[in-house]
Amino acid sequence: MNTEAYMIDLGQKARHASRLIAKADTQQKNKALLAMAKAIDEARAELMSANEKDLIAGREKGLDAAMLDRLALTPARIDGMIEGLNQVAALPDPIGGITGMNYRPSGIQVGKMRVPLGVIGIIYESRPNVTVEAASLCLKSGNAAILRGGSESVNSNLAIARCVQQGLEAAGLPLEVIQVVETSDRAAVGHLITMPDYVDVIVPRGGKGLIERISKEARVPVIKHLDGICHVYIDKAADKIKAINISINAKTHRYGTCNTMETLLIHESIVSDVLSELAERYQAAGVELRGCPLTLNRLPGITPATEEDWATEYLAPVLAIRIVESMDEAIAHINQYGSHHTDAIITENYTDARVFLRDVDSSSVMVNASTRFADGFEYGLGAEIGISTDKIHARGPVGLEGLTSEKYIVFGDGQVRV
Amino acid sequence: MNTEAYMIDLGQKARHASRLIAKADTQQKNKALLAMAKAIDEARAELMSANEKDLIAGREKGLDAAMLDRLALTPARIDGMIEGLNQVAALPDPIGGITGMNYRPSGIQVGKMRVPLGVIGIIYESRPNVTVEAASLCLKSGNAAILRGGSESVNSNLAIARCVQQGLEAAGLPLEVIQVVETSDRAAVGHLITMPDYVDVIVPRGGKGLIERISKEARVPVIKHLDGICHVYIDKAADKIKAINISINAKTHRYGTCNTMETLLIHESIVSDVLSELAERYQAAGVELRGCPLTLNRLPGITPATEEDWATEYLAPVLAIRIVESMDEAIAHINQYGSHHTDAIITENYTDARVFLRDVDSSSVMVNASTRFADGFEYGLGAEIGISTDKIHARGPVGLEGLTSEKYIVFGDGQVRV
Incomplete structure (x- = not known):
């Protein structure tokens, strides 16, 4: 399968899964998160050895010390991933909340309901712990996710993805809720950011160059953070x-x-x-x-x-x-x-x-x-997928609510327009 | 001046004016809206004769009956514009509202303040009354606007723009808060939607073809409505x-x-x-x-x-x-x-x-x-700049609040991160 067909296939599966995760209840989502934490805890050895492969390849490729540091999975970082999953499970579920139901002169009652965005594409550099962070926030906010990490972390990401899948399976959720892009073909990113039929929003995490390039080429909205001056x-x-x-x-x-x-x-x-x-x-x-x-x-x-x-x-x-x-x-x-x-x-x-x-x-x-x-944890959001410097949609630290939207709901008793 | 230089000039003036209108108080904004209504009421003859020029040109150009109908300014439509301005003046001012100030364990107090988006570009077909609607909503929500109406309505729009300017002047606000694109060069739209330094968001109003084209080519966020199935x-x-x-x-x-x-x-x-x-x-x-x-x-x-x-x-x-x-x-x-x-x-x-x-x-x-x-008035928004079928930012009927954003504000007593 060529990269374009592969990405469209991922997109279609994600769109389908997004309809199912949107109606998953809080308990089911939390069950998946806790089962992911358990799976990661039990797969420590496997994760370390997959990461070792990435580190060896990275050193051969001549990655600098900072990149190698971000790439490395240490026991403490694995603890952090597990802790993060437990924390996200403990956060209140933003989905389905209804606010502001007011009666109008016509007799209809109008308010808003909080809903997932749908399918979120996350593009990040070679930091394997982001895989877990992004997966957990997308899942809890009722979204399907397509994750594309840096190619240097491919073995680590796939090992983590297996734990994520185990968690979804344990909770009876479709595995396509969280998909990791498995090809290292760079064209995959180009397809991911230009499939408005299958992807609702892109969240790039990384250096300014990456984010500028994605913003320029994307055909779907991008929640982004360029720089902090x-x-x-x-x-x-x-x-x-x-x-x-x-x-x-x-x-x-x-x-x-x-x-x-x-x-x-x-x-x-x-x-x-x-x-x-x-x-x-x-x-x-x-x-x-x-x-x-x-x-x-x-x-x-x-x-x-x-x-x-x-x-x-x-x-x-x-x-x-x-x-x-x-x-x-x-x-x-x-x-x-x-x-x-x-x-x-x-x-x-x-x-x-x-x-x-x-x-x-x-x-x-x-x-x-x-x-x-200026930080999602310090602000009390419980978690953070990034900090947005955009003015549209989310601004500042983006937590679970930034991965949701609100639709209008109307209750009537048979009202018609006159 | 070529079209690109002209649009950049408009953009720079709009950006500057946006900083001033963002701090205008409610009374000053309402004064401008009411003065616009008065100016339009006094310029009825002038508006009708400018519109007559557009109608004659439109007939010569062979516009169909529906287009000519949308283009026509009747006394009733002028009444409607005046009524609309009075209504927007009567709406609550969304700007500056502070919500959710909560203390955090660090001792800082965090909440959100509602703020204007900045500069809004509105692109619409040959319906002169939209000029007033868009101007009033952008102004009340503390934004500067650049308005680009259909070229068939250019005389009507410029006559309306003079009334709008009179209103701004009467309230002591800079005239650049509401600018109407005066060139009929179609390239103006292309520039307007690709100036992220000067334009924060584009709101296209019109047929699906127009909106699809704008969404495809825009380099700034678009609040859009494609179709209603x-x-x-x-x-x-x-x-x-x-x-x-x-x-x-x-x-x-x-x-x-x-x-x-x-x-x-x-x-x-x-x-x-x-x-x-x-x-x-x-x-x-x-x-x-x-x-x-x-x-x-x-x-x-x-x-x-x-x-x-x-x-x-x-x-x-x-x-x-x-x-x-x-x-x-x-x-x-x-x-x-x-x-x-x-x-x-x-x-x-x-x-x-x-x-x-x-x-x-x-x-x-x-x-x-x-x-x-499904309508801004029926939902109680008081006015509507359009209906968004996007999931990001505003969804459904977009009123004043859809033209604003929220920033985080933090009150401290000298707190530092430890």
């Missing part, structure tokens, strides 16, 4: 201690995450209270500073920031600093150079907080908290 | 009177609307109670019937329905009828051949109603009510 703005009315603690945490807690601060904006009237202490602490932590001309006046040793710096997601111990004359200038900077991901103001001023919350056009806007909190 | 299913447990009244109303109330029934499904055990009366009344109303083999056995004079009939939106006095052996067969038919728009079951059986509501994958699912109720 996050800001902290220290307002004129900031509490100095909060400003310093949050600015340090937002940059140095982890460097490689999308909710890490990349640019620090400081109001000129407070800069002398905070900048030298911040600079010392950043430099002690090994963070390279780059500054606007006003910052350079105060920290003459650092690198000048270019236009490009303001628009860069470093994902590294590098920080751009700009001194602004007003909050409006800070907001304009964030809306122009940021990626509409997560931005925070540090202030004790009520009106400044209110204006910043309204005017910053980002998926998360915070007052006096570290940008690092 | 709506069904009424008369269940075995239907009340006969309700079944007949609703089936007649859903087909004959209006033929050209998207929520009109196109296929009637009847459970075999109730068919002898309803079919002959229905057939008589349809035939008396001039509705052509086409049937499955079982229907033909009972109504031998009618045309056999083909596979194509089940998948056709007639928009005309034609109805396909199929007799089914079970509700599951009806649901499978609807999910396979329908357009996921609006489908109704007629039943007195509680469990059948519940299963139908869950399993029919359409934007509106009804029990004992006419499909003709």
Whole structure:
């Protein structure tokens, strides 16, 4: 079978399975999730040896250390997968919830019912644990899924897929609810993202290049997250201690995450209270500073920031600093150079907080908290399939609800339009 | 200026204006809407004469009667535009609403704030009243809009646009909040739908051909409605009177609307109670019937329905009828051949109603009510920019809320991630 025919076949099976999983009850879905956890626990040796094959091939192929790290299944990561399945089983089932049933003058009663999206295509890099995460979230939200992991993790993914299938089988659910693309032909992705008859939405997880390419070529909606150019703005009315603690945490807690601060904006009237202490602490932590001309006046040793710096997601111990004359200038900077991901103001001023919350056009806007909190678990979603920087459908951390939609339902007693 | 440069210029102005309209308060937006209504009322003669130019050109061009009818501005239609503006002014402002602020174990408080989408591109056929409708809904929901009407209505649209601009001016809002594309170059649409930097979402309104083309070529999300292949299913447990009244109303109330029934499904055990009366009344109303083999056995004079009939939106006095052996067969038919728009079951059986509501994958699912109720006004949205058959973002009738999104907001007291 050629790749196109193979993908259409997967798509048709997924569409069919999606009708069945949409009506599965909560107990049945949870049973499948718990049985998957058990199957993974019992298949530890098998998973490790499948992963070993991938690691050997990866090393031969010359994958770098970071890629090999993401590819590796350790006992702790397997524990994490099992724990994740148990957690998703414990989450409330979003499907079927009815809200807002109101009577209308015609006598009909109108409201909304939460329903699955249908078939979700997930495209991710060589991180085998994503296979379990994506499968569990799609299943719990009543969707069928087609999973396409990086080709370097193919043996690991297939071993995990067998455990997933065992879970579905134990719960009496069709195996086609979760399908893993088995061909390593790269054309498979091209087909997956252009089958609107069989796939309702694509969730790509990976680097910016992958996501940009998929968004460009997709013929179905994409729930995506491009980059996280996050800001902290220290307002004129900031509490100095909060400003310093949050600015340090937002940059140095982890460097490689999308909710890490990349640019620090400081109001000129407070800069002398905070900048030298911040600079010392950043430099002690090994963070390279780059500054606007006003910052350079105060920290003459650092690198000048270019236009490009303001628009860069470093994902590294590098920080751009700009001194602004007003909050409006800070907001304009964030809306122009940021990626509409997560931005925070540090202030004790009520009106400044209110204006910043309204005017910053980002998926998360915070007052006096570290940008690092932008996360499905921290927000109480229980799990996260990604963080969306789109404005349509889900925005910000996407949990189970982001994988659902609402349809209108109408109750009548024989009403007709007059 | 060439068309591309012109559209980019419009886009940049719209993006800038969107930041300003996003922070306009309710009073200012309502002031603009009411001033638009006043300007239109005062410009009646001017609007009629601009429209006359379009009508003369349209007749010369050989537009058909239906197109000329949609193009015509009558005093009653101008009244309707004014009434519509007053109604939108009276609607609650969706912007800025904060919901679900809950404390998390970390001490941060997380919730959502409703915000505009940004810049909305509306592409529609030669119906000048849509210019006012689209402008008012975008404005009230805090968005900037770029409106591109059919080239046959260019004079009418520009005359209306002048009234819209007067309203914006009277309220002290930037004129670029609502821009009408002034070039009749068809390439303008191609640019409008491929400028993700300046346009956040496209709403096409018009025939299926237009919408399919736009969906295919767009590089920004599209809130769209392709077609309305709506069904009424008369269940075995239907009340006969309700079944007949609703089936007649859903087909004959209006033929050209998207929520009109196109296929009637009847459970075999109730068919002898309803079919002959229905057939008589349809035939008396001039509705052509086409049937499955079982229907033909009972109504031998009618045309056999083909596979194509089940998948056709007639928009005309034609109805396909199929007799089914079970509700599951009806649901499978609807999910396979329908357009996921609006489908109704007629039943007195509680469990059948519940299963139908869950399993029919359409934007509106009804029990004992006419499909003709699928409408923003009937649902209480106050206004409607269209009906979405997509699953992502808005589904079903799209009112003001469908032109907005929610961002997360976080209140902290200096919290950092540990």
